[in-house]
Amino acid sequence: MEQFSWWAVVHIFLHSFLFGLICWFLHNWFISKTLHRKKEDKIIVALTFVVMVALLIYPYNYLMSFLYDVSEGILEIPLARKQYMMLLRGVVTSGLFYFIQHHKMVVFQKQESQLEIEKLKQAQLEVSLNSLKEQLSPHFLFNTLNTLSTLTSEKHVKDFVNELSNIYRHVLQHKQKDTVTLTQELNFIHSYVYILKSRFEDAINIDIDIAEADQGLRIPALSLQLLIENAVKHNMATSYKPLNIKLFREGDYLVVSNNLQPKNSVSYSTGTGLHNIRLRYQLLFNKEIVIEKTASHFTVKLPLAA
Structure with missing residues (x-):
């Protein structure tokens, strides 16, 4: 106590704090790189790294011990023994910090795994629920359409119901398919x-000119329906000014073109349909669709895939 000084206290605190800080960051980096190793390899590598960190810190520890010694007892210790004690202290401290960091990382990883499991359970539950809903609704709708068809003897009504059934059946069969x-x-x-013809009659003309040899080529499912629906949505269609839509092949593209006659009161368009098709082509084929707009026509060219 006669030799006590505040500088010694500050020195010991700073020395210990920096010593521990270096150990902490070195082990944090090491464990993040080796956490997913096999258990047998991890133990050997961990022991190696504990000793390595102790050796890396040893010069700093040795230097600080010469800058200021707290008591005369330490000064009287032989140099070789003093070096051995400092190295042993480095190994023990390094091992302690490794254990703390490893435990922290394992706990954190376990919490992340539990969160992922909960998310997967929730997603699986939602998929199961949607699957049950889809099993019920198609069955109900098809029965309803069949019942509606039997309630009338008029041929055009029966044909309309049958075509509506075909549309719904196609959507159900291909909505999960990419192409x-x-x-x-x-x-x-x-x-x-x-x-469409049942609704607009002669106000819409759709001309499909695609050779039978080309009909094995592939496109994203429901893309043609989106383009035709887009044309009907944004253009006027009357008997004296019909909307003409053409589908034909041009080189490596399937072309969907319509005469441009915008509606007088056009609602705001989000462009969802075209964006959907463009995005699917990028993901499926890594290709871009071509959109051309002139004063008289609006044309979309879809790349064909074998």
Whole structure:
């Protein structure tokens, strides 16, 4: 106590704090790199790194011990023994900090795993619920359409109901598929066109000119329906000024073109349909669709895939 000084206290505190801080960050970096190793390898590597950190810190520890010694007892210790004690202290401290950091990392990883498991359980529950809903609604709708068809003897009503059933059946069969053949998509479009013609009659003309040899080529499912629906939504269609939509092949593209006659009161368009098609082509084929707009026509070209 006769040799006590505040400088000694400050020195010991700073020396110990920096000593521990270096150990903490070195072990934090090491454990983050080796946490996913096999258990047998991890033990050997961990022991190696504990000793390595102790050796790295040793020069700092040795230097600080010469800058200021707290008591005469330490000064009287032989140099070799003093070096051994400092190295042993480094190993013990390094091992302690490794244990703390490893435990912290394991607890954190366990919490993250539990959160992921809970998220997966929630997602699985939602998928199961949606699956149950989809099992009920198609069955109910098809029964309803069949019942509606039997309630009338008029041929055009029966045909309308049958085409509506075909549309719904196609949507259910292909909504989970990424791509379909032109044959599958055109069969759907024929039913869709029938519904449109029933509503607009001669106000809409849809001309499909695609060779049978090309109908094995593939496009994203329901993309043609989106383009035709987009044309009907944004353009006027009357018997004296019909909307003409053409589907044909041009090189490596399937072209969907319509005469441009915008509606007088056009609601705000979000462009969701075209954005949907563009995004699917980027993800599925890494290709871009071509959109051309002139004073008289609006054209979208869809790349064809084999």
